[in-house]
Amino acid sequence: MGMFCNQCEQAAHGTGCDISGVCGKKPDVATLQDHLVYGLKSLALHADKLGRDPEIDRFTIEGLFTTVTNVDFEAPRIGGIIKRCYELKEKARTALAAKGTTLSGPVAEWKPAEDLDGMTRQGEAYGINAQHANEDIRSVIEILMYGLKGMAAYMDHAMILGRSDDEVLAFFQKALAATTDPNLGLMDFVGLSMECGKHNLTVMGLLDAAHTDTYGHPVPTSVQLGTKAGKAILVSGHDLKMLEEILKQTEGKGINIYTHGEMLPAHGYPGLKKYSHLVGNFGGAWQDQAKEFATFPGAIIFNTNCIQKPADNYTDRLFTWGLVAWPGVNHIDGWDFSPVINKALESPALPENPGQEILTGFGHNAVLGVADKVIAAVKAGQIKHFFLVGGCDGAKSGRNYYTEFAEKAPKDTVILTLACGKYRFNKLEFGDIGGIPRLLDVGQCNDAYSAIQIAVALAGAFECGVNDLPLSMILSWYEQKAVVILLTLLHLGIKNIKIGPSLPAFITPNVLNFLVENFNLGPITTADADLKAILG
Known part of the structure; x- marks a missing residue:
């Protein structure tokens, strides 16, 4: 075959x-x-x-x-x-x-x-x-x-x-x-x-x-990366409604809920962060799940794409929901998560082990709420450039570029990030510019919408087009959601996007040439060379 x-x-x-x-x-x-x-x-x-x-x-x-x-x-x-x-x-x-x-x-x-x-x-x-x-x-x-x-x-x-x-x-x-x-x-x-x-x-x-x-506009929120003593469920994916249902059904049962991967931004929504047993984020991006899940003793559930072949040492604690499925893994149909809850209760507890805290919750409402400060900082020369550095993460070599790019971005620049690509650098310390954090986690991959709203609002404030803003998009892609976000950016006429770590195999040289000629879309090179080309 x-x-x-x-x-x-x-x-x-x-x-x-x-x-x-x-x-x-x-x-x-x-x-x-x-x-x-x-x-x-x-x-x-x-x-x-x-x-x-x-x-x-x-x-x-x-x-x-x-x-x-x-x-x-x-x-x-x-x-x-x-x-x-x-x-x-x-x-x-x-x-x-x-x-x-x-x-x-x-x-x-x-x-x-x-x-x-x-x-x-x-x-x-x-x-x-x-x-x-x-x-x-x-x-x-x-x-x-x-x-x-x-x-x-x-x-x-x-x-x-x-x-x-x-x-x-x-x-x-x-x-x-x-x-x-x-x-x-x-x-x-x-x-x-x-x-x-x-x-x-x-x-x-x-x-x-x-x-x-449903859940209110995200607000800047500090998220714990360590663990809290007690039984636990780890929720991975994108679907907030499913997370809410698990939070409701575990309330008062002595079970702590952790997010994983693209669920990290859930902590910024008032309607979800109100649950005191939503205690933190465990692990990083999807490609590290096999080694990370082995160290998580509680129940684990996927609610959207990102699942990999599970290792034997956690398969019995793993569940899928919605359209996600893997042979031999328990699947939950509907909204009754009793099997997941019961597995968490019968599994070993996590230890009390506080860790680093990181910020999320910088959706368009939060950022535009301080737009006057951002605009003033730009006009005063305190903020020289904005970078949108984000997208999908993955296991293929070359993705350390995004870590290096974020680290080397000058201290008078602000980095917007979204999707699981943020895990390449979201634990680093970037400081702030006049109280504005230099790293702003906008949310999930679909929150590219927030990034677009922020860019459009800034363009309006400066009476220019989005392509005339001191804004550069440095994107990482892995799968089809990244493809459609790119199509949205191209539909909006946004140019000079850099994409990596490699170009899609399904794009022929002639089609690539069309994208270069019409949108100046190009591959990433090195962090130093790309920063120099952008900033001069």
Whole structure:
């Protein structure tokens, strides 16, 4: 059985994983995910003409998110999703037929095999390289597809909190259907990719509003990195609603709750930090989980992507929830976390071991609340430049660049950071400028929305465009959510972005040249050289 996957930054050989995924994805899972994407395209051909159907739209979001890196590694589970996709496609086909419309062709007439082996074999014909014969067009289709996957992840979080947008949902179906149209050319898909970036700005705004309306605007908060004596649960991922439910269900039970990875910013939300048993953050970014989780004796649960193959010494204490799944790991369906709570109660307690404290909670409301001080500091020459240094972290070599860049940034500059890339330097001491911390943790990867709002507000205050601000974006990427954030920044016309630690394997030289010519997008080099080029 063959596979080919190049959707993450750690693609083998810099081209793509063709034996087994660096992420731990096996060939059968990879080909089943390719099959699911093909099925979603078949569904979209019908849904795009049918119009809004809440069940189909919700399934499409979950189906796309399922195929994001480090989400679902369980073949039978994906097989079940493929079968459900076909059922919904047939529902849409029947509804269209009742209106006098019948679609034909291989994609429209897709039907999965009855058994898992058959679906897997079919998936081998539905891979990335089958999307288009022209490599440049295929490259931009991949950019669009990965943008859709990343946007689906954010849309899923927003929908869990009751937020949605019909125009965005219609675009998902339109864009998926478009990838099957042989009459569309390169610039058609460039346009769709830019449109994806536009809609993702809407989605990140929806999610930001859902978070702040539900839990309040983040406030600067000191977070303990040590441990408190007692039983414990470690929550990893992005979904704040799931964390809230665990906090509610553990209240008064003598269990301390710790965040991990992208959950760190949860400590800044008033509606979550009010729980006294949300006591700290344990560990760092996702790629260190195997060694860190082995030292955490309590229960551990993942609520979104970032899971890796678990080590034997903590598998029995590990749980997944939502769309995350790993073979042999207990999965929680719904909102009853009793199994996780019981495991925490029967597991050894953590020791009292206070540690370093770090700050989070500098969302757009907090930063813009002191905008007058920031603007005054810029006008007085106290702040010479702003850097947005953040994005995904990962295990591939070259990411120490971001540590070095942050360390070497002059003391009259301010660093905004977000997502798990912050773990490369968020434990370092950067000091402040006139009471303004030099390191401002804006939040999760979706809080790129906050960073955008801050940049737009500063541009308004200085009566200039965002590209004219003393602001540089130095981004790290790993998976598809980073791709869609980049599309959003490009949609906004933001230029001179540096990205690393390596360029995506799915971008061809011609497509890269287009991005360089139109947006001056470029790879990182060295911290010293990039700082010199930016600051002169």
